[in-house]
Amino acid sequence: MSALIIGNAVVFSDGRVQDADTIGIRDGIVVAVGTLASVQDAVGTGADDLDARGGLVTPGFVDAHVHLGVGAMDALRCDLSGAASLVEIDARVRAFAADSPAPWVVGGGWDPTLFPASGPQATHLDALVPDRPALLLDADHHGAWANSAALAAAGLDASTPDPADGRIERDTDGRPSGALREGAMQLVARLLPSPATEDVARGILRLSRDLLGAGVTGWQEAALGAYGGFPDFTDAYLHLLRQGSLRGRATGAIWVPRDLTPDGVDAFVAHAVGRARANAAAGLPSATAKLMLDGIVETRTAHLLEPYVGSEERGLSYFSPALVQRLVPALNAAGIAVHVHAIGDAAVRDALDGFARVPPADRQRVRNHIAHIQLIHPDDVARFAALEVTANAQPFWACATALTRQATLPTIGDDRADELYVFGSLHRAGARLAMGSDWPVSSFDPWQGVHVAVTRRPPTEPDATPLGDGEALDLAASIDAYTRGSAHLLGLPGGAITPGRAADLAIADRDPFTGHPAGIHETRNVATIVAGEVVGG
Structure with a gap:
């Protein structure tokens, strides 16, 4: 018995600050919330005491879209994240290659804005790694940089067609130039040696402790399946x-393979059901399928309703609407929710059209969601609530960063700035909101994401122009989405501080409701509690 x-x-x-200053927990469950005297009476003797020192105590944050496995792999490889110049990238690659005896040099995290729009060149990487194949993924993990040896190992030349779900950047003679977009990465990545499971597990464990330290008590590993040079985690x-050894509440989403055909839908659904049952029995709930419908705006691979600036291109669609409209109802009928990656407004519409084909009784048995939602056509905003689809937002992106100014807006047009990340419109239309980080693409610290959701400005730029007129959320709605909203979406037992709920909590070093919104990002987590036990902070 613990208390x-x-x-x-x-x-x-x-969704609000309660009229209470004390929380009582026994055997992992909240038993009382109120005054100190009333809680002491309810908990009884023998309880440990924890002073929150006037800080905000919330339900544990839940990251509804994160890639701990990718982060664990990045730590085993050549890490280019945070490199601020080509000179720094070159130095890191040379140093890693010199110290590594591996047959391939593999890594990633490079900033796409440091290279031209066509991407980095193989000849550049040849000078850094001249003796073996090299493949380095970008910070978004939607593109890769290959040297000539890697291109040759994969048999890529001027005669190689683009895959249906990707693009090979080429020189003026049609030869691969070294940049691979989306599914084209897999043409090389399929050759990479597999890491040891134990090595990846150690990385995931270390990162899970970092999440706990930030107040995140549960999460969804957003892709359980081999793709893009990463194994199934x-x-x-x-x-x-x-x-x-895993203390937080992990869940997962089973990857839908890009080569799925209509004839393979029934087999995949049966496979997903079998994996979900086996994983749940082992303690990893994964009754969710991850369906990636498009790429990203900055490489013109997100699927748009209108063409990109200066072209007739509308991006890439990885699955036909007909396949989506068959697959999604089949998964939901089998009790498998669908977690969709959709960046462009056409991809969002394709996802919603798929959910619209699901009978209401089947929809209500699962918790479907669309992640990222960078662009949504105004006609589709109200469909989220109508179809009971959760908007799984990654709020840290919803501000005018250098990438937004240099790559996003020039690609879709400055006049569409107010159409980016319309979280406020979704909230007003009654959509259920959840939040996640998409780490390692952005910070997994929930307070950084909450800051951007409220201010629509980068955390350290209080004078920046907010992105998107009227699309900010208030502080209460943002915290609620990142706690109760995400916990509900993933079926986790926390999400609220009420008697009878699991005692999954996060304690901040202050009450951000009493400060200026510009300081929200300065909030720090000081203690994290899972099932009544202090496990981080």
Whole structure:
């Protein structure tokens, strides 16, 4: 029997600050919320005390779209994240290659804005790694940089056609130039040696502790399946669960392979059901399928309703609407929710059209969601609530960063700036909101994402022009989406600080409701509680 009393707290739950300053927990469950005296009476003797020191206590944050496995792999490879110049990238690649005896040099995290729009060149990488194949993914993991040896190993030349779900950038003679977009990465990545499961598991464990330290008590690993040079991370998670070392509440989404055809839908659904059952029995809920419908705006691979600036291109669509409208209802009928990656407004519409084909009774048995939602046509905003589809937002992106100014707006047009990340419109239309980070693409610290959701400005740029007139969320709605909204979406037992709920909590070092919004990002997590036990902070 364990008991904990958290006092001197500002308690936030169910979308608002509560009229209470104390929380009582026994055996992993919240048993009382109120005054110190009333909670002490409810909990009884023998409880430990934790002073919140006037900080905000929220339900544990839940990251509804994160890639811990990718981060674990990045740590094993040549890490280019944060490199601010080509000189720094060159130095890191040379140093890694010199120290690594591996037959391939693999890594990633490079900033696409440091290279021309056509991407980096193989000849540049040849000078850094002249003795073996090299493949380096960009910071978004939607593009890759290959040297000539890697292109040759994959048999890529001027006669190689673009795959249906990707693009090979080419020189003036039609030869691959070294930049590979989306599915074209897989032409080379399929040759990469597989890492040891134990190595990946150690990385996931380390990163899960970082999440816990930031106040994140649960998450969804957003792609359980081999793609883009990454393995299926399921075995690494199951390894940790067998050890009993994973403390947060992990869930997963089973990857829908890009080569799925209509004839293969029934087999894939049966496969997903079988994997979901086996994973759940091992402690990894994964009754969700990850359906990636398009790429990203900056490489003109997001699927748009209107052409990109200066061209007739509308991006890439990885699955036909007919296939989506067959697959989604089949998955939902089998009790498998669908987690869609959709950046462009055409991809969002294709996803919603797929959900519209699901009988209401089947929709209500699962929790479908669309992640990223960078562009949504105004006609489709109200469809989220009508079709019971959660808007899975990655709020840290919803501001005018250098990437937005240099690559996003020039690609779609400055006049569409107010159409980016319309979280406010979705909220006003009654859509259920959840939030995630898409880490390692952005920060996994929830307070950084909440800051942007509220201010629509980068955390360290208080004087920046907000992105999107009227699309900000207030602080309460943002925290609620990142806690209760995400917990509900993933079926986790926390999400609220009320008697009978799991005691999954995060304690901040302040009450951000009393400060200026420009300072929200300065909020720090000081303690994290999972099932009544202090596990981070």
